Amino acid sequence: MNAINESTKAGKTNFVSTITQKLGPLLGLIILIIIVSVLNPSFLEPLNILNLLRQVAINALIAFGMTFVILTGGIDLSVGAILALASALTAGMIVSGLDPIFAIIIGCLLGGVMGIVNGLLITRGKMAPFIATLATMTIFRGLTLVYTKGNPITGLGDNYLFQLFGRGYFLGVPVPAITMIVTFVLLYIVLHKMPFGRKTYAIGGNEKAAIIAGIKVPKVKVMIYALSGLLSALAGAILTSRLNSAQPTAGTSYELDAIAAVVLGGTSLSGGKGRIFGTLIGALIIGTLNNGLNLLGVSSFYQQVVKGIVIIIAVLLDRKKSA
Amino acid sequence: MNAINESTKAGKTNFVSTITQKLGPLLGLIILIIIVSVLNPSFLEPLNILNLLRQVAINALIAFGMTFVILTGGIDLSVGAILALASALTAGMIVSGLDPIFAIIIGCLLGGVMGIVNGLLITRGKMAPFIATLATMTIFRGLTLVYTKGNPITGLGDNYLFQLFGRGYFLGVPVPAITMIVTFVLLYIVLHKMPFGRKTYAIGGNEKAAIIAGIKVPKVKVMIYALSGLLSALAGAILTSRLNSAQPTAGTSYELDAIAAVVLGGTSLSGGKGRIFGTLIGALIIGTLNNGLNLLGVSSFYQQVVKGIVIIIAVLLDRKKSA
């Protein structure tokens, strides 16, 4: 019965619900910020906000790619593994003497190639995205360990630009935050102002109808998984710079954080509905939680409990509104 | 295009495809066993087979519950966390003097209760199973750490029955393997010979129609998530007995192994299609891989790569057949 009523959306309520739907996650973020800063005013200090933005950047970048994937009704569990493998390969190139910036670019492209593998397994191989990316996650993780022999790759030199990439500031703003914002703007345009975005939504909304409307669904999907891989690798490059090394186990369970950000941002896991702005907010919510709970001195054990509960509450509130 | 063709299935090929579909995973297992035992004959030694069965039991039990969940079109990411929490609680009760067998029973029921929480979030809260169980996974993991303070719980005494439960033999067969087989038979009957099983398939096949047909979908779903929780806790009890202690981080990423077993067994992640016998085979495939790769002395790095590739090949072959 519920399942049927759910689809009940009359024309007029649509407008109102679109508004609350758009503002829902933002409202959640604001409430969270108010709570945290009342409990510990140092949260609002400028340096902390800058730190927060930097901390959020990695998850946000991955989550942007994940947004496209989830909008098509898919999922990408391999993002963390791609991050690790691309980061190891990039570091390897740097150590072997390649120009770091050039290495980062190649690393991102390699991440894109790993994404293409996912995309081909899903479109050509007709595998469920969950299981295809679960398998490639295992494989990429294994390859990372094989490549690094399980050791971190260090000795990345002190190229200034490379260090800036993860740790520096530009006009007073952390560079990773700038990377995040620029990427956001670009992807926002792609998703909401360009045909590619429409196709993404269409595939998630009704794949059969999208095919019949002449959309090259396999091509679009492969491109989207490639995007997800590329962004994971970009996040990996930031991490490599921040950690001044490539860690073989980097990015473990980052897929879950990214998915949580997407869902907190109001995007539906069944595809076709959602917005990338929501994902940005979702990533900020998770970042604020991590940062805020640390500032409040909550033990890491309880932090997990609180994070889980916040996710549930946020999603439940979102449901309520649209019901 | 693919999506549409997929459903095109003419009547005649049906019979053949049902046969290969039923035998597919079994065939895969047999091939795998042949390969491993040619490379290292000690694989087939009786003791190794008994060990293998014991190692498989934990994943298989969890995967049985996961089969029901996936058949309804859901997913349960919290199984590993439930295993850990239930196991910690059980150990806590034993340490505080409760009869171990009694503690195990209570522990399993508590696991069922955790599953009910999942079920209610999904049915009442209308949350997507992925995100609901992702959140409870975090929460249960956090609670486990809070309860154990991050330390293993030891000093479980030497109750003979309790030790038998994870480590003993009955008629020459490891007790966990017996538990697994008995559970399998019971669940096989429930799934294939009783109305409850029909309802499970009906929900996954067409939830709206199931509601109209008068199936109490929320009730069935809650029961299924409870079953999944209960079986995870049972697996936890076996683990506790085997390790003679409760580990705070027990069961990490067990959900992925369980899902892999279900999918390798030919059950579709979109629900409504699959068999529990396949899951048993799937768990044996994964167990054989783990055991065999160890026997062959393959480094754990390459093991991951091989596991991922085997999953992909198995699923692709399955696709081919039914196409």
Add this chain to the structure above:
Amino acid sequence: SMQPPEWAQPAKKDDLKDVKIGLSVSTLNNPFFVALKDGVQKEVKALGMEVKVVDAQNDSAKQINDVDDLIQQGVDILLINPTDSAAISTAVQSANNIGIPVITLDRSADKGKVAALVASDNIKGGEMAADYIAKKLGEKAQVAELEGVPGASATRERGQGFHNIADKKLKVVAKQSADFDRTKGLNVMENLLQANPDIKAVFAHNDEMALGAIEAINSSGKDIMVIGFDGNDDALKAIKAGKMEATVAQQPDLIGKLAVDAGRDVIQGKKVEKNIPAPLKLVIKE
């Protein structure tokens, strides 16, 4: 620029009366680090100071965020137990930038200025284990090695130390990773026994894996010597009960205590040793 903008720099504190210590632990899912944390907290309490604890959950990226957050809370000194020596460098450097002294525990930092490192010598410990086996079982005995999480510094160092001796005096017939995890130690050991029935001894990179291996060995009915590393409660009990041969015991609570003491000295402007060794001892059944 590599520095945060002027307007965002926190005001430097000069009131040293109520000292606030920040402790960043690599993980609290492991009794060793729990004991280390407890050691810190106990000493802090004894000295009447205050401590903030954050837990990186074995994630290097989370750890440098954690350190940022500690700095934000205005700690006067940072005790860092790094998840990884290379990865922690940036965090140490950002603390250096603001002038907060750093002391590392158990593991070092590759870069940045560290006032002191308090640690047991893992390489030495690995050597102790190999020496002990060679002494007990004679040279060329067949041994297996259960490795920790690939890439973790403890895995590398303990393995390195072990092989320093074992490669000469023993015959390492198998090594597999069991991720410092008891369950994996059990399963991996079962399988290793199947493949290598003539193993006489096992060196595990930590006690958890050793305890798992013991369960496997017990059910196989074989008599194999197991040496662990860490000296946690369970292991000590097992040694007492005669189930486990020995463990290279660290004293994590002592590491914590020594670190706090060093921190106090740094703040009071006293000179401290760059390397503060925490005693390591081989525990066997008396």
Add this chain to the structure above:
Amino acid sequence: MRVSMQNIYKAFGTNQVLTGVDFELLDGEVHALMGENGAGKSTMMNVLTGLHTRDQGTITIDGKERYFKNPKEAEENGITFIHQELNMWPDMTVLENLFIGKELRTPLGLLKTKEMKALAKKQFDRLAVSIPSEKEAGSCSVGEQQMIEIAKALMTDAKVIIMDEPTAALTEREIQKLFDVIVSLKKEGVSIVYISHRMEEIFTICDRITVMRDGKTVDTKAVPDTNFDEVVRKMVGRELTDRFPKRTSSPGETVLEVKGLTKKGAFHDVNFSVRSGEIVGFSGLMGAGRTEIMRALFGLDSFDSGEIWLKGKKVTINTPDQAVKAGLGFITEDRKDEGLILDFSIKENMVLPSLHSFAPKGLINEKSENDFVDMLIKRLTVKAESQEIAVSSLSGGNQQKVVIAKWIGIGPKVLILDEPTRGVDVGAKREIYQLMNELTDRGVAIIMVSSELPEVLGMSDRILVVHEGRISGELTKEEATQEKIMTLATGGQ
């Protein structure tokens, strides 16, 4: 069983669907329920059987007030509903489908498969169909699936059976069988609510007619006291002059030519051509293979051999995007499943196949998009408050217009319409016919697959009949009659 519904109100959100509807069902009568798409027929019956709860109003059964909590309770009390949308489990067997939720079981809770099989066979015999009970339901034809639904209803000892468009997917022979069953049920005192958009059927089988409009009852009359035109007038609220508007365009040169199209097991040696401005009707029995031919032509399914020529040039069409590029449009028979993206707005659906023409520089030009959609909405008289509302909230007829509008943007050379008016009410039907005329006036070549003979006869310039995957004959508009088509469709000469 007598059922009386009085002054029923029901709203979904702010969408007031039922506004004080009255309905009275007597013992042993066949009562037709008629109305435009979205008039609220299905909703009223869902309120009766407890799937939806009413906002206001009273329901009495045999004189006593009675409200069911869910469809199962209604069924246990003798009211069974055969839903408009098939409630099938394609991956389960026919037997499992029949007994879902009411399996027979032993005291131990085990399934009694043998008994259930016997019961199933009994019902299928009664309907004179033979469907193996172990067959997967998804591999049954749509007609067979409909028969399974009917058998399911007959199994319940119902006193009232509600049939919501039961014949939409049945062949003539199957419809006749169904009518026989209805007559015998009536004799047993079973009352039947019969919802259909097919006028001919209503006047054949029903005793009384209730007409609904905009969520209210307009009138209830005995069949002998009314006629076709009166019912239509009451349904649409105005006079409808002729059902099929006059064809005005005259065919030009050949646009599409299909030569020797063959797919083993589906269709063989299919040859035909369509000229610009021409409507070619494809007739045939359900399952004759018409849809499969069109899907292959459009690149959705593969075929084994054959050629496709467009404007005198041979083209390769392996995927739908190639078909769209070549100027083909395809309005599929299942608009919800394949035609529309239900959560998308009218606008987003309409511009989907021609997206790139609105983004010449990469960015979508929203202004030209809006103008274009406004123009289409006006020209196709789509009833909607704005182009931003989701198509899921439109009535069936309006949804179908959106599907057609979608293809106008690509400037199609050939438009394939598969069952363009299935489940669409008389008023909307006429508007769709008019639209087809307008398109042919502009030179579009139209292929219309339809199972409704009056429609084929009324709208086609030329009629091709398909029988078991082969074109069994061609009739001009002038020579075509129902009888001739039926003979060809059943394989006679």
